Amino acid sequence: MSAPQAQPLVVIDSVVKRYGAETVLDRVSLNVGAGQVMVVIGPSGSGKSTLLRCLAGLEPIQKGRILVEDVVVSKGTEEAGPPPDAAAAGRLRHEVGMVFQSFNLFPHLTVMDNITLAPRRVRGMGKDEAEALAVELLRRVGLEDKRGVHPARLSGGQQQRAAIARALAMRPRIMLFDEVTSALDPELVGEVLKTMRELAEQGMTMLVVTHEMGFARDVADNVVFMDRGAIVERAPPDRIFSEPAEARTRAFLERLLEREGGNRRVR
Amino acid sequence: MGDLQFGQIIGYWPDLVDGILVTIKLSAVSVSLGLVLGLALALARYSGIPWLNWPAYAFIEFFRTTPPLVQIIWLYYGLPALVGGDLNAFWSAAVALGLNIAAFFAEIFRAGIAGIDRTQWQAARVLGLNLGDTLRFVILPQALRNVLPPTGTTVIYLVKGTALATAIGTPELLRVGQLISLETFRPVETLTIVAIAYFVLTYPIALAFQALERRFAVSRT
Numbered sequence: 001m002s003a004p005q006a007q008p009l010v011v012i013d014s015v016v017k018r019y020g021a022e023t024v025l026d027r028v029s030l031n032v033g034a035g036q037v038m039v040v041i042g043p044s045g046s047g048k049s050t051l052l053r054c055l056a057g058l059e060p061i062q063k064g065r066i067l068v069e070d071v072v073v074s075k076g077t078e079e080a081g082p083p084p085d086a087a088a089a090g091r092l093r094h095e096v097g098m099v100f101q102s103f104n105l106f107p108h109l110t111v112m113d114n115i116t117l118a119p120r121r122v123r124g125m126g127k128d129e130a131e132a133l134a135v136e137l138l139r140r141v142g143l144e145d146k147r148g149v150h151p152a153r154l155s156g157g158q159q160q161r162a163a164i165a166r167a168l169a170m171r172p173r174i175m176l177f178d179e180v181t182s183a184l185d186p187e188l189v190g191e192v193l194k195t196m197r198e199l200a201e202q203g204m205t206m207l208v209v210t211h212e213m214g215f216a217r218d219v220a221d222n223v224v225f226m227d228r229g230a231i232v233e234r235a236p237p238d239r240i241f242s243e244p245a246e247a248r249t250r251a252f253l254e255r256l257l258e259r260e261g262g263n264r265r266v267r
Numbered sequence: 268m269g270d271l272q273f274g275q276i277i278g279y280w281p282d283l284v285d286g287i288l289v290t291i292k293l294s295a296v297s298v299s300l301g302l303v304l305g306l307a308l309a310l311a312r313y314s315g316i317p318w319l320n321w322p323a324y325a326f327i328e329f330f331r332t333t334p335p336l337v338q339i340i341w342l343y344y345g346l347p348a349l350v351g352g353d354l355n356a357f358w359s360a361a362v363a364l365g366l367n368i369a370a371f372f373a374e375i376f377r378a379g380i381a382g383i384d385r386t387q388w389q390a391a392r393v394l395g396l397n398l399g400d401t402l403r404f405v406i407l408p409q410a411l412r413n414v415l416p417p418t419g420t421t422v423i424y425l426v427k428g429t430a431l432a433t434a435i436g437t438p439e440l441l442r443v444g445q446l447i448s449l450e451t452f453r454p455v456e457t458l459t460i461v462a463i464a465y466f467v468l469t470y471p472i473a474l475a476f477q478a479l480e481r482r483f484a485v486s487r488t
């Protein structure tokens with residue numbers, strides 16, 4: 001799959017993120033074009049989640065800038081000059097949707113209310129409009145019959161699909177996925193990946209942290225390999241999987257395939 | 268010692284009803300004050316912002332660790348002496364008990380809020396909900412379920428605690444009982460009836476909180 005390389009939707013520019021003395025992101029730069037699917041891989045602790053969390057505005061950064069649609073949404077606290085315009089940054093934050101590894105639907109609300117809460121409170125949408133939107137999104141993720149149910153009654157895979165619908169209800173321009181299938185029973189992984197594939201086919205810009213190499217191979221336009229807080233290599237999936245340029249990438253992929261080994265799932 | 272004689276005491280029922288009404292009003296005012304202030308204190312503590320956290324911490328520890336009786340007397344006699352003006356017996360007791368109970372509610376609520384998983388805040392944040400909406404629609408409804416049992420216990424404790432207002436002459440239930448027993452020389456019968464009245468006041472509260480707990484337990488599954 002190829003996507004227009006025009007002007008990038010998201011620009012991550014020399015971002016430095018530290019926790020105390022530990023540098024977790026070390027001058028990371030990455031552009032994501034509109035409609036692109038970028039898969040981020042790398043060993044545990046390499047900073048993949050942190051990168052997504054910075055992009056979602058959950059973490060302040062120390063240096064560099066993050067732009068969405070050419071508007072600065074996040075700027076290093078150690079950078080000179082005024083901070084980004086809060087109102088504009090806030091508005092563009094809503095363009096970024098995120099789904100986490102842990103199913104963090106709101107447990108006290110029905111699936112319907114989970115989905116309509118943010119459109120109603122943040123976008124000021126009316127109840128009927130928000131519910132119509134939710135019904136449409138639930139159909140898209142195959143949960144149209146679960147609207148009145150509380151999350152505890154859903155399987156892990158259904159919860160993740162509901163969480164995807166909830167994020168989509170804010171009509172984001174880019175979706176971030178942080179290992180959304182890692183906590184699922186193996187037989188439930190497929191349905192969530194299918195939903196993500198469909199989303200990609202519909203042209204959603206996506207940044208996906210995953211260990212599902214099948215997904216990366218089929219869906220990603222580019223794969224980014226991160227190690228120790230830095231981007232080591234970025235290449236289309238066929239290239240990075242068959243002839244990685246960096247020794248560290250190769251070592252990581254070999255370990256990963258070895259681990260998948262016997263019980264590789266076919267999707 | 269003669270037999271216990273309740274008939275004579277029952278004759279004072281209009282006074283007892285007056286006392287019960289004062290006790291109810293006293294409880295309602297201090298519980299309302301305590302809930303609102305307690306929530307504000309809990310949020311101030313939870314925020315971790317030093318200039319909110321530290322005053323809240325000092326307030327809570329002061330009111331938790333000193334006797335409520337002293338707080339009532341201090342407010343009634345001490346405050347006018349210090350800053351002038353005058354607080355009547357009802358409002359002194361209501362405010363003192365409200366401040367006292369706020370400290371206990373604050374600790375209950377803080378634990379309730381802290382018990383909500385961090386990822387719930389993050390999920391609300393990435394959806395673009397502001398702090399007020401996050402608390403109102405996401406955090407507090409979930410915390411409510413966890414804080415109901417200790418909150419119920421604290422409310423019941425407060426209703427009985429209003430009896431301390433007797434010390435400054437607030438005409439609540441125990442005070443009325445004391446006056447009746449002085450007139451009739453029947454303290455055992457009078458106080459037994461007073462105790463029954465407290466039970467009649469507090470047991471429905473216990474039942475109400477149990478019903479609330481059941482309701483919230485069902486609605487999430």
Ligand SMILES: Nc1ncnc2c1ncn2[C@@H]1O[C@H](COP(=O)(O)OP(=O)(O)OP(=O)(O)O)[C@@H](O)[C@H]1O
Pocket residue numbers: 019024042043044045046047048049050051
């Ligand atoms: N809130 C935090 N406070 C302090 N250090 C943190 C925090 N979050 C992450 N880190 C550290 O930052 C580094 C990168 O963590 P991150 O979660 O981004 O890695 P990751 O690539 O997502 O790993 P995994 O594959 O295990 O999810 C780790 O060393 C981690 O210990």
Ligand SMILES: [Mg+2]
Pocket residue numbers: 048049050178179
């Ligand atoms: Mg991670």
